[in-house]
Amino acid sequence: MKLMTGKEYIESIRKLNIQVYMMGKKIDNPVDDPILRPSLNSVRMTYDLAQKPEYQDLMTAVDPDTGNKVNRFLHIHRGTDDLIKKVKMQRLLGQKTAACFQRCVGMDAFNAIYSTTFEIDKKCGTRYFENFKKFLRYAQENDLTIDGAMTDPKGDRSLAPHEQADPDLYLRVVERRPDGIVVRGAKAHQTGILNSHEVCVMPTIAMSPEDKDYAVAFAVPLDTKGISLIIGRQSCDTRKLEGGTIDVGNAEFGGVEALTVFEDVFVPNDRIFLNGETEFAGMLVERFAGYHRQSYGGCKVGVGDVLIGAAAVAADYNGAAKASHVKDKLIEMTHLNETLYSCGIACSCEGNKTESGCYIINLLLANVCKQNVTRFPYEIVRLAEDIAGGLMVTAPSEKDLRDPKIGPIVDKYLKGIASVSTENRLRILRLIENLSLGTAAVGYRTESMHGAGSPQAQRIMIARQGNLPAKKDLAKALAGIVEGNKCSN
Numbered sequence: 453m454k455l456m457t458g459k460e461y462i463e464s465i466r467k468l469n470i471q472v473y474m475m476g477k478k479i480d481n482p483v484d485d486p487i488l489r490p491s492l493n494s495v496r497m498t499y500d501l502a503q504k505p506e507y508q509d510l511m512t513a514v515d516p517d518t519g520n521k522v523n524r525f526l527h528i529h530r531g532t533d534d535l536i537k538k539v540k541m542q543r544l545l546g547q548k549t550a551a552c553f554q555r556c557v558g559m560d561a562f563n564a565i566y567s568t569t570f571e572i573d574k575k576c577g578t579r580y581f582e583n584f585k586k587f588l589r590y591a592q593e594n595d596l597t598i599d600g601a602m603t604d605p606k607g608d609r610s611l612a613p614h615e616q617a618d619p620d621l622y623l624r625v626v627e628r629r630p631d632g633i634v635v636r637g638a639k640a641h642q643t644g645i646l647n648s649h650e651v652c653v654m655p656t657i658a659m660s661p662e663d664k665d666y667a668v669a670f671a672v673p674l675d676t677k678g679i680s681l682i683i684g685r686q687s688c689d690t691r692k693l694e695g696g697t698i699d700v701g702n703a704e705f706g707g708v709e710a711l712t713v714f715e716d717v718f719v720p721n722d723r724i725f726l727n728g729e730t731e732f733a734g735m736l737v738e739r740f741a742g743y744h745r746q747s748y749g750g751c752k753v754g755v756g757d758v759l760i761g762a763a764a765v766a767a768d769y770n771g772a773a774k775a776s777h778v779k780d781k782l783i784e785m786t787h788l789n790e791t792l793y794s795c796g797i798a799c800s801c802e803g804n805k806t807e808s809g810c811y812i813i814n815l816l817l818a819n820v821c822k823q824n825v826t827r828f829p830y831e832i833v834r835l836a837e838d839i840a841g842g843l844m845v846t847a848p849s850e851k852d853l854r855d856p857k858i859g860p861i862v863d864k865y866l867k868g869i870a871s872v873s874t875e876n877r878l879r880i881l882r883l884i885e886n887l888s889l890g891t892a893a894v895g896y897r898t899e900s901m902h903g904a905g906s907p908q909a910q911r912i913m914i915a916r917q918g919n920l921p922a923k924k925d926l927a928k929a930l931a932g933i934v935e936g937n938k939c940s941n
């Protein structure tokens with residue numbers, strides 16, 4: 453079994469006939485589109501790094517059922533060691549791309565579906581686990597990128613799926629046939645969907661029996677009839693059309709999200725992993741969300757490493773590196789970033805075995821991890837902007853710098869320390885801008901807030917997992933409280 457090179461991966465995506473729309477137009481060649489290509493390059497890195505001898509331990513794993521070496525993004529975690537390596541791999545990729553490299557969603561979906569289908573089959577006598585294992589082997593053998601699609605548009609948040617004015621606001625089964633099902637609906641904010649070979653769909657919330665048609669999980673190739681993608685806009689995205697490399701901040705890498713529409717898509721029986729067993733929808737959601745909340749303790753930390761480095765370089769180029777307040781801000785940024793990493797590692801170390809043999813993270817600690825991610829990157833960005841200075845958003849364009857008449861003026865007046873070129877100073881400031889306000893801010897800021905669930909979703913889980921009664925008992929025992937006694941003497 454051969455792992456794909458990055459180049460082979462790109463050519464394999466090129467062969468798919470994906471229906472993509474952006475800015476009111478159909479995009480016939482998304483692979484070479486200048487707005488879309490950086491996000492494909494980020495996924496490419498998950499293939500390129502898996503080829504490098506120095507990253508084998510992190511980027512690949514051996515599947516104990518087949519003995520085959522697979523890309524870790526297609527691996528089922530078989531111990532806490534696997535969970536820890538996952539977080540380290542994500543930090544590494546964040547460092548190399550300073551973007552969302554997208555392939556984690558499928559990895560987290562795989563692990564959640566693996567353990568959940570095992571438990572559904574045990575209780576309901578279904579064959580979802582066998583179906584899923586077959587799909588897993590296929591994905592591993594072909595080294596595929598699989599997108600995990602969970603978030604429905606959700607319409608009126610106060611209503612259950614079956615109560616919505618428009619029944620399609622949650623993805624649902626509209627027809628049951630002897631050979632499979634037909635589904636309709638959409639999944640919003642789908643990270644990585646454009647760069648995936650297949651999409652693995654899951655429900656987005658816990659469900660009651662009335663929501664039977666909405667409790668559905670399955671996988672289909674991305675170019676299946678009826679699937680179309682509408683690409684989301686990002687701040688400064690059209691800078692990528694200008695042809696330069698400075699103003700985009702990060703010319704090679706990025707991330708892209710899409711509204712993914714399923715218009716009566718047929719799913720064959722052997723690709724169905726949940727079909728009406730509403731009592732298991734919550735388990736699937738909770739496990740997927742838990743894994744993805746762990747993921748953020750790796751990927752965002754890697755991007756944070758780049759941002760901290762960029763702020764330090766900007767200070768060097770300004771001649772401000774020795775100022776004690778600058779040093780202190782860099783220490784604070786590092787402290788915040790490493791706290792996130794500590795959470796990612798901790799929830800992995802404290803993971804445990806599910807009935808299927810697949811390991812799951814400690815759900816309380818994974819939710820604490822993500823709750824911190826909803827805050828700390830914002831503070832890290834604030835400090836980076838503080839160190840960078842206003843030029844980060846007021847600098848003239850690359851075209852001005854290259855202009856024969858204006859260029860020398862820009863070069864003269866925007867210089868920092870004498871030994872560093874103005875161009876390099878602008879490059880580092882534009883990278884900070886990209887991570888703080890530009891296209892990468894989708895991945896580093898707003899995704900930190902809402903990706904893998906908005907802050908309140910983690911607080912609900914923290915409340916559920918925090919075991920307050922046990923903590924009350926600890927306090928009562930030490931305070932010498934014996935309840936029921938009206939008087940102690």
Ligand code: SF4
Nearest residue numbers: 552553554556747751
């Ligand atoms: Fe992976 Fe992070 Fe992107 Fe999620 S946000 S897909 S964990 S890089």
Ligand code: FE
Nearest residue numbers: 643899903904
């Ligand atoms: Fe995400």
